[in-house]
Amino acid sequence: MALTAQERLYRGLVSLFVGGVLVAQAATVPFTAVRNDVIANRLYPIVAYDMYREPHDEGERVDASWTLEAVQANGKAIELTCDMLKMSIWDWKRILRFASQGDQANGIIPLKELVRQRAPGAEEYTELRVSSLPIRVTRNGPETIPSKVLITIPLVHKETGTP
Amino acid sequence: MSLAERWGRYWFADAPYFDLALMRIAVAGFQFYFLLDTQYASLQYVLSLPHDLFHADARILRLFLWPMGWHTPPSAELVYAVFWITLVAGLGAVFGALTTISVAVFALGNLLIQAYLFSFTDYHHPEAIAILGTMALALSPCGRVLSVDNLVRRWRSSGAGEPATTVPLLDLSGPYAGWPILFIQWFFPLMYISAAVAKLAFSDYTLHWANGYTLQYYMIQDYIRKDAVLGLVVAPFHWPIVLGQYVVLIYQLTYFLVVPFKKLRWIYLPLGLTFHLANFFILRAPFPQWIMFLLLAYIPWSTTFKMLAAARVPAGLPAARPGVTTGARIGA
Numbered sequence: 001m002a003l004t005a006q007e008r009l010y011r012g013l014v015s016l017f018v019g020g021v022l023v024a025q026a027a028t029v030p031f032t033a034v035r036n037d038v039i040a041n042r043l044y045p046i047v048a049y050d051m052y053r054e055p056h057d058e059g060e061r062v063d064a065s066w067t068l069e070a071v072q073a074n075g076k077a078i079e080l081t082c083d084m085l086k087m088s089i090w091d092w093k094r095i096l097r098f099a100s101q102g103d104q105a106n107g108i109i110p111l112k113e114l115v116r117q118r119a120p121g122a123e124e125y126t127e128l129r130v131s132s133l134p135i136r137v138t139r140n141g142p143e144t145i146p147s148k149v150l151i152t153i154p155l156v157h158k159e160t161g162t163p
Numbered sequence: 164m165s166l167a168e169r170w171g172r173y174w175f176a177d178a179p180y181f182d183l184a185l186m187r188i189a190v191a192g193f194q195f196y197f198l199l200d201t202q203y204a205s206l207q208y209v210l211s212l213p214h215d216l217f218h219a220d221a222r223i224l225r226l227f228l229w230p231m232g233w234h235t236p237p238s239a240e241l242v243y244a245v246f247w248i249t250l251v252a253g254l255g256a257v258f259g260a261l262t263t264i265s266v267a268v269f270a271l272g273n274l275l276i277q278a279y280l281f282s283f284t285d286y287h288h289p290e291a292i293a294i295l296g297t298m299a300l301a302l303s304p305c306g307r308v309l310s311v312d313n314l315v316r317r318w319r320s321s322g323a324g325e326p327a328t329t330v331p332l333l334d335l336s337g338p339y340a341g342w343p344i345l346f347i348q349w350f351f352p353l354m355y356i357s358a359a360v361a362k363l364a365f366s367d368y369t370l371h372w373a374n375g376y377t378l379q380y381y382m383i384q385d386y387i388r389k390d391a392v393l394g395l396v397v398a399p400f401h402w403p404i405v406l407g408q409y410v411v412l413i414y415q416l417t418y419f420l421v422v423p424f425k426k427l428r429w430i431y432l433p434l435g436l437t438f439h440l441a442n443f444f445i446l447r448a449p450f451p452q453w454i455m456f457l458l459l460a461y462i463p464w465s466t467t468f469k470m471l472a473a474a475r476v477p478a479g480l481p482a483a484r485p486g487v488t489t490g491a492r493i494g495a
Contacts, residue, residue: 011175014174014303017298018342021295021350022349022350025357029353029356032361032364033364035365041220041281041286042220042222044222044223044224044286045277045292047288048357048361049354050357050358050361051288052377053361053364053365054365054377055362055365055366055372056376056379056380057376058376062384063384064383064384064385086208086211089388091216137379137383139376139379139401140399141379141395141398141399142395
């Protein structure tokens with residue numbers, strides 16, 4: 001049966017949608033294959049499905065999260081949690097990961113800002129310490145190991161300009 | 164037969180409207196619940212974050228924000244306006260009222276809300292298929308049956324005195340009712356191949372990823388991050404975990420076979436559902452959208468219901484007296 005002009009137009013639009021989305025999704029695979037994260041969420045909702053992609057080995061430290069401590073002038077250290085800073089676990093992990101790598105823009109600056117705005121008694125802190133979790137993976141499950149301080153971030157208060 | 168004809172025959176073959184309407188109700192219903200249950204709280208959360216964290220990477224969000232400038236986050240009023248418009252459109256999509264417009268607005272709203280949320284945080288994977296599925300529904304006649312639109316059409320026809328020709332609901336089919344389901348059927352293999360290639364690429368194209376420790380690591384990680392206690396219970400079982408990782412890789416790499424070879428669904432569908440439910444319970448990695456679409460896209464629901472309705476069962480033992488069944492005697 002011959003198609004009407006309206007049907008031909010509809011089929012064309014649908015074909016464009018179906019073909020476009022499937023080809024775009026397939027086109028992410030070569031980028032993933034060479035470990036190129038350039039797509040990330042730029043073309044959202046077309047994304048690379050690269051969750052849980054990193055291999056891990058026996059004895060590796062579990063970088064599930066990091067410990068954040070705020071140090072007062074008298075040397076007393078207080079642990080800050082993502083709940084205390086009213087952050088989701090995802091942002092907490094992301095910002096602390098960047099901060100532990102010394103990344104100013106994505107880690108240290110937003111972390112200092114969040115602590116300044118949200119941590120109880122923030123004006124008393126002189127520095128922040130980011131430490132690794134004291135856990136590693138073994139054949140028999142998790143095992144505790146000593147924690148390591150990854151970075152120390154000095155805090156300068158806006159009002160006084162001094163620690 | 165030309166390539167265009169083959170394409171047309173494949174994507175526009177007659178299919179039941181019931182399956183498409185079921186997809187609309189399930190997907191829109193889920194997305195509506197997701198908006199209220201999760202997205203509203205997420206919006207409140209990101210609106211409380213420092214503006215420095217805003218990065219509109221998604222090009223669709225940049226396009227939407229372009230008149231106002233996409234370097235700064237949109238105002239809370241605009242964000243909430245988009246949310247409430249999307250929610251109202253979602254109701255229309257679920258019930259099939261002004262279906263095409265409702266589903267289109269609902270799809271666009273969900274896309275913008277999700278892209279906005281990801282502009283403050285890392286992006287995640289479960290939601291994209293629901294957004295693409297809703298977009299496909301918006302282009303389809305998904306309000307043809309099981310909808311307010313359909314009721315209105317029937318009411319108008321009867322009011323105009325037009326003779327009503329009826330067919331059983333499960334038998335009503337058309338050439339544009341099947342392509343959104345086929346689209347999802349093809350989209351799943353692409354997601355799975357992407358996932359498998361990522362695992363292989365980050366292992367330098369060896370099977371290093373499936374060494375057991377990788378999944379043990381993620382179980383411990385997600386116990387710490389998300390309190391996934393079951394992961395901690397399972398984490399010591401090294402060899403079963405190694406086996407599980409190989410199954411995951413084989414499943415993801417070969418899943419595309421279910422599209423041409425429909426009988427393989429009897430293996431892959433239960434395996435996939437088990438895989439996603441295990442992710443949910445062991446890693447607290449919820450992919451409810453994927454579970455929903457696996458069920459909606461690969462099970463021919465109208466055929467299943469027709470088979471169930473036509474199924475014959477043993478009538479039971481002969482009654483002792485005419486007109487009195489065994490069950491009735493036992494119950495008496």
